[in-house]
Amino acid sequence: MKTLPDLESSRALISPAEAMPPDRLRTLQDERLRAVVRRAYETVEVYRRKWSEAGVSPEDIHGVEDLPRLPFITKDDFREAYPFGMFSAPLSEIVEIHASSGTTGKPTVVGYTRADIEIWGEVMGRTLAAGGVTSNDIVQNSYGYGLFTGGLGAHYGAARIGAAVVPTSAGNTKRQLQVMEDFGTTALCCTPSYAIVLGETGREMGINFEALPLRVGFHGAEPWSESMRQEIERSLCIRALDIYGLSEVIGPGVAYECLAQSGLHIAEDHFFPEIINPTTLEHVLEGAHGELVFTTLTKTGLPLIRYRTRDITYFIPGQCKCGRTLRRMAKVSGRTDDMLIIRGVNVFPSQIEQVLGAVEGTEPHYQLVIDRQPGRLDEVELWVEVSEDVISDEVRRMEALEMKILKELESMLGLSIKVRLVEPKSIARSEGKAKRIVDRRDLGI
Ligand code: DLL
Numbered sequence: 001m002k003t004l005p006d007l008e009s010s011r012a013l014i015s016p017a018e019a020m021p022p023d024r025l026r027t028l029q030d031e032r033l034r035a036v037v038r039r040a041y042e043t044v045e046v047y048r049r050k051w052s053e054a055g056v057s058p059e060d061i062h063g064v065e066d067l068p069r070l071p072f073i074t075k076d077d078f079r080e081a082y083p084f085g086m087f088s089a090p091l092s093e094i095v096e097i098h099a100s101s102g103t104t105g106k107p108t109v110v111g112y113t114r115a116d117i118e119i120w121g122e123v124m125g126r127t128l129a130a131g132g133v134t135s136n137d138i139v140q141n142s143y144g145y146g147l148f149t150g151g152l153g154a155h156y157g158a159a160r161i162g163a164a165v166v167p168t169s170a171g172n173t174k175r176q177l178q179v180m181e182d183f184g185t186t187a188l189c190c191t192p193s194y195a196i197v198l199g200e201t202g203r204e205m206g207i208n209f210e211a212l213p214l215r216v217g218f219h220g221a222e223p224w225s226e227s228m229r230q231e232i233e234r235s236l237c238i239r240a241l242d243i244y245g246l247s248e249v250i251g252p253g254v255a256y257e258c259l260a261q262s263g264l265h266i267a268e269d270h271f272f273p274e275i276i277n278p279t280t281l282e283h284v285l286e287g288a289h290g291e292l293v294f295t296t297l298t299k300t301g302l303p304l305i306r307y308r309t310r311d312i313t314y315f316i317p318g319q320c321k322c323g324r325t326l327r328r329m330a331k332v333s334g335r336t337d338d339m340l341i342i343r344g345v346n347v348f349p350s351q352i353e354q355v356l357g358a359v360e361g362t363e364p365h366y367q368l369v370i371d372r373q374p375g376r377l378d379e380v381e382l383w384v385e386v387s388e389d390v391i392s393d394e395v396r397r398m399e400a401l402e403m404k405i406l407k408e409l410e411s412m413l414g415l416s417i418k419v420r421l422v423e424p425k426s427i428a429r430s431e432g433k434a435k436r437i438v439d440r441r442d443l444g445i
Helices: 007-012 022-043 045-054 064-069 075-080 114-129 149-160 173-183 192-204 226-236 349-357 395-413
Strands: 094-100 108-113 138-141 164-166 187-189 216-220 239-246 251-257 264-266 271-276 290-296 307-313 340-342 345-347 362-372 378-386 418-422 437-439
Touching: 022 045, 022 064, 022 290, 064 271, 075 108, 094 114, 094 149, 108 114, 114 149, 114 251, 138 149, 138 173, 149 164, 149 187, 149 251, 173 192, 192 216, 192 226, 216 226, 226 239, 226 349, 226 362, 239 264, 239 307, 340 362, 340 378, 345 349, 349 362, 349 395, 378 395, 395 418
Parallel strands: 138 164, 138 187, 187 216, 216 239, 362 437, 378 418
Antiparallel strands: 094 108, 239 251, 251 264, 271 290, 290 307, 340 345, 362 378
16 A cells, blocks of 8 residues: 555645634734735725725725724636736736636736746745645646646745746647656646546556555545545545635645645635625624635735625635645635526535535536426436446436435535436546536527
8 A cells, every 4th residue: 555645744844824824823823914905005096996985095004903994805806907907016017917717708817027937936835845745746737737826826836936847738649648657747737627547547458556656636626526526536446635726816725625624724814805795795603604805915016905706605614724824715615606496596616516425326516407498497407427337227227316306406505416327438528627517508598
């Protein structure tokens, strides 16, 4: 059996900024906030306008306690300011530009100064170190390089800690696996859905992951469940860690798991988190679910003050066993805007994934197909891939499995959704973020 990294590896690689006493951290956050608020007000139109409308000025903000006095910023503000209106530094100081493609409208454009790239390297370096990665490691970076922040973000982190980064980018799966085997990759960075594809394809190619030096994976950019974690860990013989981030805030590196795998540490010396009730816009009680809001404390290219992420999570109380004092958040369970309303019931893809993870014989590949016939109610069908042996089984057994999924969904959601079992590999695989919802209503069929 190969030895996988344990909590000791996370403990050994804590940076001083991750283990500050809470009062020192708070003083630092307050100081940094005062500076960033002044900067945003002086250089970005949208802040000046919104804050004047709300009757607050930078002098009213003494520390993070005062944040609730300031209005929120949303993706719409980015759209209105497209492409560079949110930048706080002149273009001569911007050294890199990324963009995230939203589901609707114009992409969100973000700019980094040289100092921001340093911060990015620092937080992504911490992310990798929390998984036990050092300068002795070979990091295969299968996040897409390009406008997406995953590729370059992970790259800067690996470079920062002196690991050897192999910039494979996403795609070309067989070649990825060849590189992994030949180079002796020890750490892997990719989306959780692509990790599943790598495991699946690797098995077909006859790769014995148990015999490879690969031992840890850093997966994020989309929600994934605990059962998907188990699947990745089993299939690639690694410890799989969740990493979270978004382009507007910096990219990956905003929050990361350590090997305790009990929540994601937020890099709150750089990104101050709040959790609000998306309806009342007030802070939720400690430990309650809500929408994450971030304020960047140190970025100069694009400071963000109270940005609504739409991501749903909660703060985990108490301190982590690894020794990091940074506050933890739970895995993101979904977004307020990927919530589907099916016959009046709120449904998140993560709930479906949870149900499927508990039903034997199903694979972690599914799609919700929504359709509408003229003059009829929306029809929703859940397509679930099943393993080879289920498909070759008797029809009666397949029907029983369909019924089991239907019943489990019914008890979780209070809703009955038609289930269709589909052949292995019939649902399109993703090299980046997986597409879970197919909305045919948009096509007007
Ligand atoms: O996805 C940054 C990233 C790259 C994070 C690589 C982790 C690894 P965007 O393309 O701007 O940036 O998408 C950001 O993706 O608001 C969440 O809804 C979702 N997301 C990111 N990480 C996670 C995660 C990158 N670990 C949006 N769990 C965010 C759940 C995640 N959702």
